[in-house]
Amino acid sequence: TGSSRPQRMLKAVQKNATKGDPKSVISAIDYYCRHKEWAMNVGDDKGLILDSVLTEVNPSTALELGTYCGYSSVRIARLLSPDSKLITIEFNPAFAAIARQIIAYAGLQDKVILVEGASGDLIPKMKERFGIKSFDFVFLDHWKDRYVPDTKLLEDCGLLKKGTVLLADNVICPGAPEYLKYVRNNPRYESRYYPSNLEYTKVEDGLEKSVFLE
Ligand SMILES: CCNc1ncnc2c1ncn2[C@@H]1O[C@H](/C=C/CNC(=O)c2cc(-c3ccc(F)cc3)cc(O)c2O)[C@@H](O)[C@H]1O
Numbered sequence: 001t002g003s004s005r006p007q008r009m010l011k012a013v014q015k016n017a018t019k020g021d022p023k024s025v026i027s028a029i030d031y032y033c034r035h036k037e038w039a040m041n042v043g044d045d046k047g048l049i050l051d052s053v054l055t056e057v058n059p060s061t062a063l064e065l066g067t068y069c070g071y072s073s074v075r076i077a078r079l080l081s082p083d084s085k086l087i088t089i090e091f092n093p094a095f096a097a098i099a100r101q102i103i104a105y106a107g108l109q110d111k112v113i114l115v116e117g118a119s120g121d122l123i124p125k126m127k128e129r130f131g132i133k134s135f136d137f138v139f140l141d142h143w144k145d146r147y148v149p150d151t152k153l154l155e156d157c158g159l160l161k162k163g164t165v166l167l168a169d170n171v172i173c174p175g176a177p178e179y180l181k182y183v184r185n186n187p188r189y190e191s192r193y194y195p196s197n198l199e200y201t202k203v204e205d206g207l208e209k210s211v212f213l214e
């Protein structure tokens with residue numbers, strides 16, 4: 001049987017990027033997905049917004065929901081301070097296997113903890129398994145209809161603190177209407193929309209940044 005899109009993406013990284021150089025891994029994936037084969041990475045345009053929010057927050061502990069091939073894990077981890085960590089959750093073992101290799105190729109395996117499983121099962125285990133008190137930053141990029149339930153779960157598990165920043169991908173395309181309703185009409189969040197475009201296209205999309213207030 002043939003290769004998968006994630007496997008071809010990994011090949012493009014191994015062929016075109018420099019081992020241990022996160023920037024070259026990001027460029028290799030962006031080039032491949034823009035010119036050869038589209039894939040659902042947050043991409044270079046929205047990636048610049050992700051970078052700027054991350055630099056502003058400078059999180060000690062970050063959480064990502066939906067690793068896919070690890071593109072945004074590399075984007076996030078490359079900007080973390082020395083003792084900071086990214087925990088990224090992925091429930092598809094094939095995607096997780098590719099992501100581990102891409103994260104390792106970038107030399108970021110010591111800053112990223114990739115956990116295989118469903119967010120709904122793993123979020124309640126974050127404290128006991130990883131000694132996490134709360135997250136400073138959460139990037140939501142998994143199934144769009146899971147953004148609201150998982151945000152509520154993070155609240156209920158006491159994993160959000162005053163000032164925690166949630167950044168959600170795809171709030172326009174494919175869209176996360178329930179999530180926008182939830183965070184925008186909610187006194188516990190201060191929300192702002194960052195317009196951009198769907199990765200590698202001219203279609204409108206954007207990121208929603210929501211600061212937890214209490
Ligand atoms: C069950 C919920 N819990 C989960 N726990 C852990 N991992 C999960 C979970 N859900 C999904 N995942 C994983 O996250 C990833 C899924 C992401 C879903 N993303 C999208 O559908 C998406 C889709 C598009 C898109 C946009 C326009 C199109 F025409 C076609 C596709 C663009 C994006 O940026 C996207 O993020 C996969 O790796 C999946 O295995």
Ligand SMILES: [Mg+2]
Binds near residue numbers: 041042141
């Ligand atoms: Mg996305």
